Amino acid sequence: MTTVLLHQGDGPATLVDASLDDLRPDEVLVRIEATGLCHTDLVTLAGLRGAPAVLGHEGCGRVERIGSAVTGLAAGDRVVISFRYCGRCSQCSAGHPAYCEQATQLNSSGRRPDGTPTITVDGEPVFASFFGQSSFASHAIAPAQSCVRIPADVPAHVAAPLGCGFLTGAGAVLNTLAPHEGDRLLVVGGGGVGAAAAATAIAVGVEVVVVDPLKQRRALAESLGAAAYASLDDPIPPVTHALDTTGRADVIAATLTTLSPRGILALVGLGKARGEIDLRDVMLRGLQLRGCVEGDAEPAVIVPVLVELYRGGRLPLDRLVARFGLDAFDAAVKAQRDGHAAKVVLVPPGA
Template identity: 35%
Template sequence: MQTLAAVLHQPAGAFSLETIDIAEPQAGEIRVAVKAVGVCHTDLVIGSGALGNAFPTVLGHEGAGIVDAVGAGVTSVRPGDKVLLSFNSCGHCPRCDHDDPAYCHEFFPRNMLCTRPDGSSRLSRDGLAIADNCFGQSSFAALAIANERNVLKLPEDADLATLAPLGCGIQTGVGAVLRSLKAQAGETLLVIGGGAVGLSAVLGGVLAGCGTIVLVEPQASRRDMGQSVGATHVIDPSAAGDIVDAVRAIALTGVDMIVDTSGHMPTLARTPDMIAPMGRIGLVGVPGALDAVLPLPMIKWLTVGGTVRGIVEGDSDITGFLPELIAHHAAGRLPFDRFVTRYPFTRINEAIADTSNGTCIKPVLIFD
């Protein structure tokens, strides 16, 4: 079969809309007619080539659509079902066996390297392979092949365009607060970075009943959005002077939790001085340098009992956490669609440019 796809031919280049060939799904695979797909910062990280993936490639990992065909052995969905696509996992390592698929021992190759485990590709053009399987889906295309483990069946009345960004960014931010850092009612939360993941962390703080939610974000429009979805305080780091003093002016004894979505190392380096005793720091944002290091003042860290941990996908498990988020949204408790802007799929490059220049917070591409 053939499909329209946004192909990236070189690192950090523009996406080219092309008609390419897509194979039939193999055992355990599901072909999906994509109706909507979110654009996530991780797509741009993979698209930079910094992680070692091959080119040309088709990216995209927040797809939502309708099952077109299934491979042998697939039992969870059938053609015609609406589905949400998320991250991939192996299903048989110790972490998968303990229902922690976000920390699958094979997470990096199965999600970041844009290839099947056997090195093959589902996509090609004129007989030449195009790298795919980005997060087990490569959904910057009208047709995508996913794996049974990274597909969630949705109700027949599901709004695919609305739910698409739950597959990665939204679940990462909300889950970082609710699942990774296990926020408790009344605690103090600091979120660094007001993009889609950071604003989702703010929403997670609201769901948890945090008493104080502070957002650090340089763009005024994103600070305004943060307040509109539940931040009790906002800080402009460019005007705040010493960032530790600015945080402690709001939370005198420090904050209980920090979720960093920025990867901005100068700010991250100050976070150990922002936490309260037994405070927790969650690292979500990808730093600009792959060898970036977060220094910890050992004596102080020991005496306050601080915790710092990396967070992948908000500790989500697809069949458990995503339905919870869908229910929260349906009940009006998770209004992430307030910071979503929809674009026709053919305007993918414009959507990415608008995200980079601050015009848009979370783009979702819509197929006709």
């Protein structure tokens, strides 16, 4: 197969030839047609300190082969690949697989759960099996459990971010915040996760306000039907619900002040571990502060819901996406960081 082999700070990203391991009984081989670029990929790359890695965790493509124990999937199925979970622990059994007790080992160890590698380059194992897939490549090995079948008429570049970024934003709205018609949602940060959250809330009849310093992201939010502001210092109307995608403690503290009494703020951004908030204000106004991982979603449940909203014309996910070739990885990263694209999706050669 062909893949982007990443080394933090080691020059431009390039495509290389690589080899995939044999399928295990519970795995499938997917020919990748599109894969989203997520902030988590870049954070993980920085943490690897130069170790060679194949990342990517928002893959979409066609199943080419299935393991001997796989049921419910067949060669030729179009699938979205999402995060991996054990399916057996108390959190998974309760319908909250994003909080799986084995989540770190299953998604971020760079190997299968049994310690075996899925990808080698020049005969040497590299950090891979990222979120059970490593989809910055022409092909990926993934556990069948993580694959959600989708209709063939949904473009791969639209569906791919449903594996994580769009799932996180939409799930935070539908599962964690759960606003109703007549409520007002503030989304802080209009990138891929924030834009998906805004679009989902609008689709279910909620008034939305988006705050982002970048003009192009505010323009996108307004085109979706949201009000947009450049700063939390602007005269933002009181809101009943809020979503922070920045992970910045100062922004989170400021966002809390915009909430009406008994309002709720959900956090989905990865930032510094410590910060200051006004605990007295939280208590006296009955505010709620909630963490939210992967939209607290079951991929097999929420992905079909979002797909049908898209197919019905109510959730314009295609307007959030900019496509780049997999060989243009560095340009894609720059476009996303600069805000020229809300959500970057990479397309392998020949896909």
